[in-house]
Amino acid sequence: MRIDGRRLDQLRPIKLEVGVLDKADGSAYVEQGKNKILVAVYGPREAHPKHIALPERAVLRCRYHMAPFSVEERKSPAPSRREMELSKVIRESLEPVVLTDLYPRTTIDLFVEVLQSDGGSRCAGITGASLALADAGIPMTELVAACAVGKVQGRLALDLSDAEDKHGEADLPVAFVPNANLVTLLQMDGLLTTAEFEKGLQMAVEACKTIHTMQREALKKKYHEIKEVVEEKEESEVVA
Amino acid sequence: MVIVAEAKQVVAPGEMVAEGDHLTGDNVYRVGNQIFSACVGLVEVDGNRVFVVPLKGGYIPMVGDMVAGRIVDVGLSGWSVDILAPYPAMLPASEVPGPRGARRRDLSTTFDVGDMVLAEVLAFDRTRDPLLTIKGPGLGKVSTGRVVEISAAKIPRLIGRKGSMIGMLKRETGCQITVGRNGVALVWGKNPESERLAVEAIYMVEREAHSRGLTDRVREMIVKTDAVGELARV
Numbered sequence: 306m307r308i309d310g311r312r313l314d315q316l317r318p319i320k321l322e323v324g325v326l327d328k329a330d331g332s333a334y335v336e337q338g339k340n341k342i343l344v345a346v347y348g349p350r351e352a353h354p355k356h357i358a359l360p361e362r363a364v365l366r367c368r369y370h371m372a373p374f375s376v377e378e379r380k381s382p383a384p385s386r387r388e389m390e391l392s393k394v395i396r397e398s399l400e401p402v403v404l405t406d407l408y409p410r411t412t413i414d415l416f417v418e419v420l421q422s423d424g425g426s427r428c429a430g431i432t433g434a435s436l437a438l439a440d441a442g443i444p445m446t447e448l449v450a451a452c453a454v455g456k457v458q459g460r461l462a463l464d465l466s467d468a469e470d471k472h473g474e475a476d477l478p479v480a481f482v483p484n485a486n487l488v489t490l491l492q493m494d495g496l497l498t499t500a501e502f503e504k505g506l507q508m509a510v511e512a513c514k515t516i517h518t519m520q521r522e523a524l525k526k527k528y529h530e531i532k533e534v535v536e537e538k539e540e541s542e543v544v545a
Numbered sequence: 546m547v548i549v550a551e552a553k554q555v556v557a558p559g560e561m562v563a564e565g566d567h568l569t570g571d572n573v574y575r576v577g578n579q580i581f582s583a584c585v586g587l588v589e590v591d592g593n594r595v596f597v598v599p600l601k602g603g604y605i606p607m608v609g610d611m612v613a614g615r616i617v618d619v620g621l622s623g624w625s626v627d628i629l630a631p632y633p634a635m636l637p638a639s640e641v642p643g644p645r646g647a648r649r650r651d652l653s654t655t656f657d658v659g660d661m662v663l664a665e666v667l668a669f670d671r672t673r674d675p676l677l678t679i680k681g682p683g684l685g686k687v688s689t690g691r692v693v694e695i696s697a698a699k700i701p702r703l704i705g706r707k708g709s710m711i712g713m714l715k716r717e718t719g720c721q722i723t724v725g726r727n728g729v730a731l732v733w734g735k736n737p738e739s740e741r742l743a744v745e746a747i748y749m750v751e752r753e754a755h756s757r758g759l760t761d762r763v764r765e766m767i768v769k770t771d772a773v774g775e776l777a778r779v
């Protein structure tokens with residue numbers, strides 16, 4: 306049993322929603338434990354400043370940002386070293402699946418805004434970002450799911466919460482693409498033995514597969530809801 | 546040869562749509578013997594070809610497309626036009642019929658910033674920005690009517706199979722409707738009420754594009770709102 310009552314191999318409750326912002330081309334909202342993350346996608350659009358554009362493909366840009374109120378002690382809104390790193394790893398974990406070569410000389414902008422932070426926000430950010438990209442209608446080979454595994458009091462535990470992360474011995478965030486069997490993010494801080502690492506990676510990959518199923522459902526739910534509402538209305542009218 | 550997904554089924558990126566030696570159309574990709582979707586959309590099968598019709602997405606210009614755009618800049622030899630694509634479009638003065646020379650020196654007398662034009666894509670490829678022309682029947686400045694912006698991905702649905710949807714909209718509302726491939730529809734009605742009805746119907750098509758029996762449902766909505774049928778007859 307863990308401090309929040311979960312088993313070692315149990316995910317926190319996850320809520321995924323798609324198309325929550327009207328003005329963005331694509332958007333997603335993710336809750337994972339106490340994490341609350343909003344992702345917006347704009348693009349493909351004209352590249353500004355012009356010199357960043359590439360002649361053969363679209364440029365994927367990502368900004369991971371934590372709101373000043375997302376943690377107990379006010380976080381300065383200026384981009385920190387950590388946020389710049391996470392922006393980079395989120396971008397790099399998604400680049401392999403996005404078909405950027407379809408849109409040369411453009412940019413696709415990704416904004417990951419953490420409203421409330423609870424450990425594992427880079428993984429929840431990736432999960433949300435790939436949903437938002439798909440919601441924007443941007444062609445991609447597959448959705449990317451991400452989840453972390455850590456070591457707490459000598460034992461491997463899935464999907465660390467903030468407290469477990471801070472007092473634990475190791476953290477291993479993983480992003481995974483199920484169809485291609487591809488790991489697109491693999492970081493580790495703390496210490497794990499080789500055996501622990503292999504076990505941990507396996508646990509994370511399994512969790513990513515679970516999250517991936519939820520992602521597909523969330524993406525299709527939006528369209529099924531509209532469809533059901535209008536088609537049911539239709540049928541009931543026919544009966545009447 | 547097996548189609549794994551049902552036709553018109555909503556699929557997510559990475560979802561398998563078919564297995565075997567089908568031809569791959571838009572928005573699908575092949576890995577070995579399997580064909581996967583590359584976006585959120587509806588599976589369609591046309592003979593031996595499998596493809597996915599996207600449910601969302603911006604406009605990518607194609608040569609020959611009719612588009613509606615707004616003038617954003619007036620230059621010395623042409624205009625820049627915003628056609629809601631990721632690429633800025635140019636309308637060169639040479640593609641605008643009319644007198645040349647002195648009377649043409651100030652291009653803003655022909656089209657000024659903010660004007661709406663209906664144009665055709667003359668040239669575009671991945672290395673060059675789109676070039677427009679207004680030489681052609683029905684093309685040119687648009688100064689009346691209503692502008693309805695919807696997602697470019699929904700334009701094929703708004704037109705319908707062999708123009709069935711757009712034909713019905715025109716008939717039932719009595720409005721003249723021109724559809725730009727870039728997701729801009731222009732509506733001219735005999736009175737504001739019929740225009741409003743047509744605009745509402747267009748938004749309805751956008752919202753429910755992926756559901757069955759849409760044409761009939763839209764017609765019903767129009768008939769219900771316009772109970773006396775006076776709009777279409779005025």
